[in-house]
Amino acid sequence: MVRYWNGVASEDAKVVIAAKTNGKIEECIWTKSDGRGDDYSSEDKNSRDVEVVIMDDMGGKDNLCKLKIKKANVDDHDGLWDVLVIGKCNDKGGKRRGKKRKKRQIVTVPNTPQTMLTGTVNTGIIKRRGKPTNVRANKRKGIENRRSSSSSDCDNEAEYIEIEMKIVDDSGRNSKISMLAGSFDVYGVNNEKVTLTARTSKKPDTCILREDDDRGDKIVELSKNKKKECKQYEGSQVCLEKFEDKGDGINACHVVISKMKEKHEGTYYIEANDGDAGDEINLNYVEIPKKTTIEINEKEYEGDRNNVELESGDQTATCMAEDGDDVFCSLWIGEEPFQGADDFQCSGSRGDECTEFEFELECPLDVDIAELR
Numbered sequence: 001m002v003r004y005w006n007g008v009a010s011e012d013a014k015v016v017i018a019a020k021t022n023g024k025i026e027e028c029i030w031t032k033s034d035g036r037g038d039d040y041s042s043e044d045k046n047s048r049d050v051e052v053v054i055m056d057d058m059g060g061k062d063n064l065c066k067l068k069i070k071k072a073n074v075d076d077h078d079g080l081w082d083v084l085v086i087g088k089c090n091d092k093g094g095k096r097r098g099k100k101r102k103k104r105q106i107v108t109v110p111n112t113p114q115t116m117l118t119g120t121v122n123t124g125i126i127k128r129r130g131k132p133t134n135v136r137a138n139k140r141k142g143i144e145n146r147r148s149s150s151s152s153d154c155d156n157e158a159e160y161i162e163i164e165m166k167i168v169d170d171s172g173r174n175s176k177i178s179m180l181a182g183s184f185d186v187y188g189v190n191n192e193k194v195t196l197t198a199r200t201s202k203k204p205d206t207c208i209l210r211e212d213d214d215r216g217d218k219i220v221e222l223s224k225n226k227k228k229e230c231k232q233y234e235g236s237q238v239c240l241e242k243f244e245d246k247g248d249g250i251n252a253c254h255v256v257i258s259k260m261k262e263k264h265e266g267t268y269y270i271e272a273n274d275g276d277a278g279d280e281i282n283l284n285y286v287e288i289p290k291k292t293t294i295e296i297n298e299k300e301y302e303g304d305r306n307n308v309e310l311e312s313g314d315q316t317a318t319c320m321a322e323d324g325d326d327v328f329c330s331l332w333i334g335e336e337p338f339q340g341a342d343d344f345q346c347s348g349s350r351g352d353e354c355t356e357f358e359f360e361l362e363c364p365l366d367v368d369i370a371e372l373r
Helices: none
Strands: 003-005 007-010 015-020 025-032 050-057 060-069 079-087 133-135 157-168 179-181 185-189 194-200 207-211 218-222 228-233 236-245 250-257 266-272 277-286 292-296 299-301 315-321 326-333 357-362
Touching: 003 157, 007 179, 007 194, 015 079, 015 157, 025 050, 025 060, 060 079, 179 266, 179 277, 185 194, 194 266, 194 277, 207 236, 207 250, 218 228, 218 236, 250 266
Parallel strands: 007 157, 185 277
Antiparallel strands: 003 015, 007 015, 015 060, 025 079, 050 060, 079 157, 133 157, 179 194, 194 250, 207 218, 207 266, 228 236, 236 250, 266 277, 292 299, 292 315, 315 326, 326 357
């Protein structure tokens, strides 16, 4: 799992929450965190009231799962939700020969307010009821088996828990708008575009972006008669816009930073309708190394197609970025080709076999996180 989105809506309106992975999804199953109510699976026939959709996102294939409630109500839908995603497995590729795929962890980038090493929580972020958390299903004890009979048996799965769906009654003439951060923690890559979204229960009249909190300096303001306003801020264009997706029932104040810089890292406060509602989002700066090498058993490797002689089981590798920062990797070895390797064929001497390997990265808190596959 690489990202999640909370959702907020008025009573009887549409509402959507979603989760994104770094690979293709075979099936996804949504369940209320409190255990009450029905499970909703992408394998089920969509009803008039609920729809679970797997779709493409940002160039990825089948990597986004949405839970759409077409007529939300507080009793059935308001609260925290968990999602279990089951990844697609290779039925083709070298030397599969009908064998079941071994357990496979989905590589993630840090995406929750909880740090990777210490488990501490960033106190600068407001939480409503839950703390969305990325869970590796094969490490979580006692996880309930919620697969349908048609699901893959490759055990390639991961889970997010406590994604929030907030349903409010704002139908009265004098009712105020409600707001909820789409994601409490967002990661932006150096010099790439990044979006912060604060979902609202109805279309906002005005939006304001501030530094730090509700008393912070105003960065940009969007008046009632405008849909978008842009300004230069810390070396990049920053745009504030009113966003609406009628199909999914999404209303929001969107912040788009055209080129993420290290100076942009910090906490931002987005408010709607002159302070009637607001929420904080923590933006984290990520700089991807230009080059990395991997040292295994005192040998260095570079690139993604190397012959590495390793024994089966857990291995430890040292990953080094071009700037000299060391990253520690946990290396897992399996018996199948890597995911998406439909056309991959083993080559070399007789007796060679395809292997799948992935790196789960950890590093000191003051060092950038990298992702390797």
